[in-house]
Amino acid sequence: MIKKILFIVLIMNGLFLKAQGIDPLKTTDSIAQKQWVDAIIDSMTVEEKIGQLFMVAAYSNKDEKHEKFITNLIEKYHIGALIFFQDQPLKQAQLTNKYQSLSKYPLLIGIDGEWGLNMRLKSTFRYPWNMTLGAVSNNALITAFGVQVAKHCNSMGIHMNFAPVVDVNINPNNPIIGNRSFGENPENVAQKSIAFTKGLQSLNVLASAKHFPGHGDTDTDSHLALPFIEFTKERLDSVELYPFRKIINEGVAGIMVAHLSVPNLEPNKELPSSLSKSIVTDLLQNEMQFKGLVITDAMNMKASANFSSSQEINLAAILAGNDLLDVPLNIPETVERFKQALASGELTEERLNHSVLKILKTKYWAGLNNYKPIETEHLIEDLNTAEDELLHRKLVENSVTLLKNEEVIFPIQNLDKKKIAYVKLGDSKNDSFVNMLNNYAQVDVISETNLDELLVKLKPYNLIIVGFHKSNVNPWKDYKFRYVDLVWLQEIARENKVILDVFASPYSLLQIKTFQNIEGIVVSYQNSEVAQEVSAQMLFGALDIKGKLPLSIKNVFSEGHGLMSTSLNRLGYSIPEDVGMSSSKLKKIDSIASVVLKDEMAPGLQVLVARKGKVIYNKSFGYHTSEKKIRVQNSDIYDVASLTKILASLPLIMELEENKTLSLESTLGELLPKFKNSNKDTLTVKEVLSHYGRLHAWIPFYLRTLDSITKKPSEAYYSQVRSKNYALKVAENLYLRTDYKDSIINIIAKEEQREHEGYKYSDLSYYIFKDYMEKYYRKDLATLTESHFYKSLGANRTSYLPLKKFNKSEIIPTENDDYYRFQLVHGYVHDMGAAMQGGIGGHAGLFSNANDIAKIMQMYLQKGYYGGKRYFQPKTIDKFNHRYYAEDEVRKGVGFDKPQIKEIEKATCGCVSDSSFGHSGFTGTYTWADPESEIVYVFLSNRIFPTASNKDLIRYNIRTDIQQFIQDAIIEE
Incomplete structure (x- = not known):
């Protein structure tokens, strides 16, 4: 019972002390702080004490005359503080170091940084405005915002930020607050202000809440005239003053007093609040128990400057109870006026010392007792970090x-x-x-x-x-x-x-x-x-x-x-740090891309990396061809070659298997009568798609259609004009006999099998399944993939026969063909067998860009779900992403390529998980997805330009080296 009573007493005492007002300027080593402050004030002359009251406007974009002006004020009038305005951070840092070196006592440096230093300084990070942040429910993000701004202030040698804006913006026509306010709800404004202040002051940057007693319900700009706030005391307490009371109780170290006419707080309507003892002393410091630093709003604003001469309003502001004068005018005249006031007793030395002590306490609180010059070597980088970019995105996402x-x-x-x-x-x-x-x-x-x-x-x-x-x-x-x-x-x-x-x-x-x-x-x-x-x-x-x-x-x-x-669950777009990766490490991809271009391994390329459902790297490099006329854009499309297998044919096969139209144990003889009683009759879907069915790698069908003498397309098979009998367009002005599609299947059916079992990569199974699927659905593969998958996935840059859908300038050429079509292959599939099927092959023929391929791979990674639609059941994905012949050293899944089993294979970097899957393509394409790291990787190029003999991209393992860079960019968590 005694312990309980003591606990209650302690709680009540804590509440009482809080109500009595805390001293936000008191440091944990308060004895050392007092000793430092006392030692300085005891050594000061009257002129030096008066100088501490002035925070003078300094600029980094003005000439030498301005620098001399500030230097003179420091050396002759002993000013104690500077508030910097625009514009360059490096110049400001250099000036700060200079001015600090000239000052007998360390200068307090301030800035208006409501949405970060970018409010005043170029080349610095810009965060959202308060109105945007007012929409954020998670106040921890606002605290994090305060921390980041404090880091920037620390880098710049800034000790005081004139923020947060604590005004409750009730009036939509307010010309000066508006977006600078957290909104119209006093509680929301209070909580956001407190959160920001905690972040800022956690790194010893003094927050200065403004504009006391509340500038939110005015329609006048105090820079131009004196705004009137004619509300009852009850209304002021419940709205305007509410967030100030809250933030004072939570330890804000500074408050800026506005230039307002508030008749219910100050009877003299002509007297600005900043000059009112009733408001600054009686209300703010006595009634509201604020013991921190009290700063005026800028004294050059018309709302105060019009009241009297500069020296008189400066004196009036101090007599009202302010400690620090922001942007005072006419310093020499003001110093003289203060000395006269001291001599006459109008201003007592006790009153002067009261503010000087608070200013010195503030300087100690900000670490100026251990002043160090600003380091400028990496200043711009320190003011614009990936951490800032990530937080900015989070704030916007939450707003x-x-x-x-x-x-x-x-x-x-x-x-x-x-x-x-x-x-x-x-x-x-x-x-x-x-x-x-x-x-x-x-x-x-x-x-x-x-x-x-x-x-x-x-x-x-x-x-x-x-x-x-x-x-x-x-x-x-x-x-x-x-x-x-x-x-x-x-x-x-x-x-x-x-x-x-x-x-x-x-x-x-x-x-x-x-x-x-x-x-x-x-x-x-x-x-x-x-x-x-x-x-x-x-x-x-x-x-x-x-x-x-x-x-x-x-x-x-x-x-x-x-x-x-x-x-x-559609792909998002962000930065690497959002998904636990390093931007700087991913930049190695840029370097290797430069090598690819320099060594002419390919004229251009696209690289995309996504993790955890977010694209965090998507860049294009180089040109369409070595002529360097058209730069590669992210929207441009490539012939993806064998990626067609897993992007077009395989999803349709998976769909048929899931619908029980076929199974992995279905035989070719069961699916296609043409294969019944052939040497391929009993081959199963699982065997042929795992490249275990003893099929030959490929058949060069086109060679059978060339003239034996000229070695060019034979007139017996080709025409330069389209007709009913010559309807298969192979290339520009080149049409193959319509019936040759059936000939291809007949040739495959009769082709001898390999003698030995085991793995052999083959395209032939995809000719077979194309024939089966088109007969089953009575539609061509292009129509099927578009209607079943690409449209609903939003893969609008993915298509067979791209010239029917895209401008030729958006399509990357492949090869200068000098052995079959004898022209630049541009907009037509490079693979000869797919070309002989009118450009629609089960193994090749698809054109796409990296972004669209990532959507399809992400759908696989998400176990068949994407964009609010379930395409496959998870068990279907698992069934096809499985090695059924691993014991025979077959690395392939059913359709999907898998990581290497043998050391001599180079399917991947060797750094991805065994559950990962993907495919590569002859034209210089590659895509891979890893369920464990949640990474999707896409690489597209036309490495076969100008000819397919250009194999350096493969020889130097460029695609898998990039995959290693991606893996290395994962930050240990």
Whole structure:
């Protein structure tokens, strides 16, 4: 019982002490702190003490005259602090080191870094604005944001950040706060501010909450005039002052006082709050028990500067109870005025010492007792890290908010049934959004200067994405719809199903008269590249949506509203560190790609790496050909050669097996009458797809169709003109006899088997299964793969016969053929046997890019599930991804290639798991997926350009060396 009572007493004492106010400037080694402070103040002259009260504006983009001006203030007037403005971090660091070396006492360095140092400094990292962060439910992320900003401050020798903005933004027409506020809910504002402050101050960077007593419900910019806040004390307590009380109780070290007229707190309406003893001393320090550093807002702002002369308002601010004057004007005159005030007793030395002691305590708290110059060698890198980029993405991912979702229009599903258009509203960039949308499906950008013509163009589409894009330069930029945009939006929505994505302040939604016809509404808050990329991913269900609206929109969407949406397990796009990999280590791929190009192993290539369902490396290198006229783009498509086996034929075979149309034990004789009673009659699906069926590697069918004398295509088989009898297009102006498709199967059926059992890689089984599947479905393989898989997967860059779907400039050429077609093979399949089947082969003929191949491989990796659709049962994937003849040293699964068993084989780097699978292709292609590491890897090239004799890519194991680099980039967890 006694222990319980003591515990209660201790708790009550703790609460009482908290209510009495904590000293946030007191360090854990408070005795040493006091000794340091006392020693300095005891040695100071009056002029030096007065100088400590000034935080002067310094610039890194001004001339030598400005540097001399600051130098003079330091040396002659002993100023105690600097606040830096724009623009270059390296220059600012150099100036900071210079100014610190000139100062008798270490200078306190401050900056406005509400969304990071980028608020003032170029070449530094930019985080989202507070309004965006107000939508984030997970406050631990806000703390992490504070930590990262503190790291940047530490790198720059900055000790005080004039943030967070603690203003509760009630007024949509507020010209100066707006996006700088966490929103309209005082509790949310308080918690976000506290979280940020804890992160910032954890690394001894002083937070300065602003703008006391609250600048959120004004329609006047205090930079230009004095705003009036005519609310009752009750209202002020419940809204404006609420987050300040909360953050004071949680130990914020600094508070900035605004220039406001608040009649219910200061009877003199003309007196700015920053000069009011009633507000600064009586309210903030006495009633609210704040014992930290009190700083004025900039004293050059019109709201205060218009009140009196600079020296008089500077003195008035100190007499009101402020400790530090931010951007004071006329320092020499002010020093003289302070000395007069001391002489007359208007300002007492006790009052002066009170603020100087707090300033010195702050300097000790910030570590200035052990001052060290700024290290500049890796400064820019330190201010722009992968850790910053990852946190930025997480903040954006947690902020994007879904407000409306009628008919479950979000996220976009059933891509095989969607025809999607995008319409841009607003006047800012949208490239990142459009590019990311097209990673998932074909999204056509539709634009017109005339509304009626636009509506006509939109008629073929059954889903319209409308993106509203406004400037992301700074939070004060105009965020509003133009009248014409509002009209167009309503007309588009009246006639179409629409998802509106707003890349601007949510206040912009106040302009929309009705949301009735808009099925989906997403708020992405800012028009940054990351916001555009993340939002596009959410539209297609690659990421969950979690944001909560930080303010209310009329009576339609309340503050805190936000619908939840779960992932459809489509590939996302991020950075390596997001999935436990190293960006710097993956850059080795860039180096090896450079070697490939330099040594002419291939004219160009694409490399993609995904892990844990996110693409974290997707780059293209080089050109289409050695002529170096067209650069390879990520959207360009390659002839993937034998990758066709696992990207086209195998999924259809798996589907048939799952549907019990065939089994792994089905024989060729059972499936195709032509093979009944042949030497291949009893071969099973499992044997031939494991390359264990004694089939020959390949048959050069084309040689049988060449003229014996000219060695060119024989007129007995080919025509330069298409007709009913010559319908198989082999290349440009070259058509094979239509009946030769049957001849190919007949030749395979009659071909002798290999004498010995065992592994032998063979294309022939895929000719057989193509014939079987096309007869079973009565459709060609191109139609089947498109309708069964590619459309719904969103693999819109994957196709047989690419010239029917894509512009020739998007297709990578393969070889200058001088032995069969005698032309540059461009847009036609390189493999001769597939070409003789009209370009649609079971073993070759598919064209794709790395991104689309990754989708299919990710579907396999996810055990048959992708984009909200189950393509296969997990057991089906396992059944085909299994070695049935491992005892006979056959590494192959059923269709899938597997890691090597014998040391002489080079199927992989030897660094992937035994459960991994993939395939390689003759044209210089490769893809692999590993369930254990959750990595998907795609490599595409046209290494056979100009001729297939170019084998260096294979000889030097380039593809598997890259695979090793990828594995090495995994960070130990």
